[in-house]
Amino acid sequence: xxxxxxxxxxxxxxxxxxxxxxxxxxxxxxxxxxxxxxxxxxxxxxxxxxxxxxxxxxxxxxxxxxxxxxxxxxxxxxxxxxxxxxxxxxxxxxxxxxxxxxxxxxxxxxxxxxxxxxxxxxxxxxxxxxxxxxxxxxxxxxxxxxxxxxxxxxxxxxxxxxxxxxx
Ligand code: GNR
Ligand code: NI
Numbered sequence: 001x002x003x004x005x006x007x008x009x010x011x012x013x014x015x016x017x018x019x020x021x022x023x024x025x026x027x028x029x030x031x032x033x034x035x036x037x038x039x040x041x042x043x044x045x046x047x048x049x050x051x052x053x054x055x056x057x058x059x060x061x062x063x064x065x066x067x068x069x070x071x072x073x074x075x076x077x078x079x080x081x082x083x084x085x086x087x088x089x090x091x092x093x094x095x096x097x098x099x100x101x102x103x104x105x106x107x108x109x110x111x112x113x114x115x116x117x118x119x120x121x122x123x124x125x126x127x128x129x130x131x132x133x134x135x136x137x138x139x140x141x142x143x144x145x146x147x148x149x150x151x152x153x154x155x156x157x158x159x160x161x162x163x164x165x166x167x
Contacts, residue, residue, distance in 0.1 A: 004038045004052040006092050009156075014093055015140040018050055018057045021074050024116035028058070032072050032114055035060045040067055044092045046130040048137030051093055059134040063127050071121070073111035076135055079120070080108040087129045089143045097159045101146045103132045 007014050021028060031054060039047040039060055046061040061071045083105030090098045106124045109131055113119055123131055133143055144152045 001033045001037045003041050004034050006038065006042070006047075006051050007053055009094050009142065009144075011093075013053055014050060014137070014142060016050060016055045017140050018048075018055045018138040021056050021058060021112070024074075024112075024114065028074070029114060031056075031058060032060060036062075036070055036072075042092050045126075046134045047092065048134045050137045050140070057138050059131075059138065061127070061130050061134060063130060072114055073109065073121070073131070073134075074114065074116070076109050076111040076131070076138070078107050078132075078135065079110050080106075082106050085125065085129065087126065089129065089133060091133070091143050093142070094144070094159065096162055097144075097155055099144065099147055099151065099155055101129075101133075101143055103129055103146075107131055109135075 031049065035047050035049065035052060038052060039062065045063050046059065049056050049058040057075045059073050059076060062069055081104035084102055085105045086100050086102045088098050089101045105128060107128045108120060108122045110118065110120050136142065144156065
């Protein structure tokens with residue numbers, strides 16, 4: 001396994017739309033193992049392949065304290081969503097940036113596992129936030145895109161200032 005580099009905003013590659021996975025082979029297993037290692041090391045609760053510059057529809061997540069409940073979703077698709085929640089989000093591609101984002105409270109997602117077998121998963125609360133955040137990455141969408149222009153500009157300026165100070 002290897003830890004992968006995570007692309008950081010404003011890298012334009014974060015805007016790439018991922019292609020569906022069609023081949024469920026050793027290379028996919030390898031990618032997923034590396035993504036899990038990268039997510040746990042970061043540390044983060046989710047990671048989309050887009051963030052490690054692989055433009056395939058693959059995401060991993062693990063909200064457990066023990067880091068022992070990895071979720072792997074290949075070709076995920078939201079079947080149903082309802083309700084709303086506001087949750088303070090962060091993103092490994094935006095170090096040090098946090099903002100409240102409104103998303104669906106519940107989602108029902110269809111996906112394939114690492115062997116290509118279809119399954120469905122229903123999530124609510126923080127896990128639902130995480131899945132929506134990761135699925136956004138796979139279409140090149142970032143959590144700051146959900147903010148008002150004013151708020152986004154302010155937060156990105158603040159992040160840029162911090163980055164300059166620590167450089
Ligand atoms: O580690 C992460 N934490 C997090 C917190 C609140 C809402 C979403 C997330 S996902 C983020 C990891 C990441 O950037 N995934 O793309
Ligand atoms: Ni993210």
